[in-house]
Amino acid sequence: MKIISGPKSLMLSSRLSEITGIPLAHTEFKRFPDGEAYVRIHENLDNEDVIFIQNTHPDSNIIEYFLVIDAIRQYKVKSIISVIPYFGYARQDKRFNEGEPISAKILAKHLSEDVDKIITVNLHNPDILKWFNVPSYEIRAEKLLAKYFEKFNPDLVVSPDKGSIERAKLLAELINRPYISFEKKRIDAEHVEIFTGDVDVLGKTVAIIDDMISTGGTIATASNILKNMGASKIVVGCVHGLFVGNALSRLQATVDIIFSTDTIENEKSVVTVADEIAKLIKMS
Ligand code: R5P
Numbered sequence: 344m345k346i347i348s349g350p351k352s353l354m355l356s357s358r359l360s361e362i363t364g365i366p367l368a369h370t371e372f373k374r375f376p377d378g379e380a381y382v383r384i385h386e387n388l389d390n391e392d393v394i395f396i397q398n399t400h401p402d403s404n405i406i407e408y409f410l411v412i413d414a415i416r417q418y419k420v421k422s423i424i425s426v427i428p429y430f431g432y433a434r435q436d437k438r439f440n441e442g443e444p445i446s447a448k449i450l451a452k453h454l455s456e457d458v459d460k461i462i463t464v465n466l467h468n469p470d471i472l473k474w475f476n477v478p479s480y481e482i483r484a485e486k487l488l489a490k491y492f493e494k495f496n497p498d499l500v501v502s503p504d505k506g507s508i509e510r511a512k513l514l515a516e517l518i519n520r521p522y523i524s525f526e527k528k529r530i531d532a533e534h535v536e537i538f539t540g541d542v543d544v545l546g547k548t549v550a551i552i553d554d555m556i557s558t559g560g561t562i563a564t565a566s567n568i569l570k571n572m573g574a575s576k577i578v579v580g581c582v583h584g585l586f587v588g589n590a591l592s593r594l595q596a597t598v599d600i601i602f603s604t605d606t607i608e609n610e611k612s613v614v615t616v617a618d619e620i621a622k623l624i625k626m627s
Contacts, residue, residue, distance in 0.1 A: 344394065380403065465484050502522065
């Protein structure tokens with residue numbers, strides 16, 4: 344078996360390699376002067392089961408994905424397991440307006456071509472699994488996040504919107520604390536309005552869990568409100584830390600602790616999903 348790591352998934356790939364003892368293959372990724380991707384595999388993969396780890400965000404990763412799969416297929420590999428720790432475009436999982444594509448569906452269809460199995464982590468909508476044309480598995484990272492949340496001994500769990508309510512409920516159960524849910528109205532890509540209802544957070548340590556943090560708008564708004572209501576400490580954990588633009592500095596103004604898994608590598612990737620991936624690979 345061999346692991347091929349996408350250039351932006353080295354932390355997770357190395358952790359997986361360490362846990363499983365499966366070596367990382369020697370590869371080369373670079374860009375041509377016009378920005379086009381160049382990939383090369385520098386070893387023979389004949390008779391290997393190959394695990395390829397690559398997110399579908401940003402867009403340039405999607406091109407690399409197809410190039411790597413083609414490069415792998417020139418060898419007589421036994422199988423290709425595609426690990427997509429963060430499946431980008433998952434939020435466009437329906438036609439919100441006439442004339443739009445179902446981005447998650449078209450991506451799932453094409454990513455399935457020429458691979459034997461897909462492993463991903465916390466899809467924005469688990470129903471997306473049915474759009475992959477090969478056996479596909481979703482790892483849920485809530486239990487891993489819960490262990491890390493426990494270090495900060497939160498008094499209650501907050502879901503920033505109705506979409507995250509099941510996640511917040513599960514975290515609350517796992518750490519044996521109550522939970523509440525806010526309601527969110529999105530104004531634009533970076534701004535949201537949050538409605539809290541009648542809640543008492545005075546002097547409390549609040550845990551906020553979300554599947555992803557992108558611009559940080561959702562969490563920044565929720566944590567501002569919570570601090571204004573007297574919360575003493577805000578601890579935020581998410582599965583996918585995209586942290587686009589100045590999201591981290593925006594969040595650090597009110598959030599005391601912030602962490603994510605290593606599905607997307609960033610300075611907050613303290614919780615690893617490598618063990619869960621290893622378990623699924625062993626089952627193959
Ligand atoms: C929304 O449905 C998601 O669960 C996240 O709350 C949202 O995508 C986060 O985006 P942002 O950080 O840009 O507010």
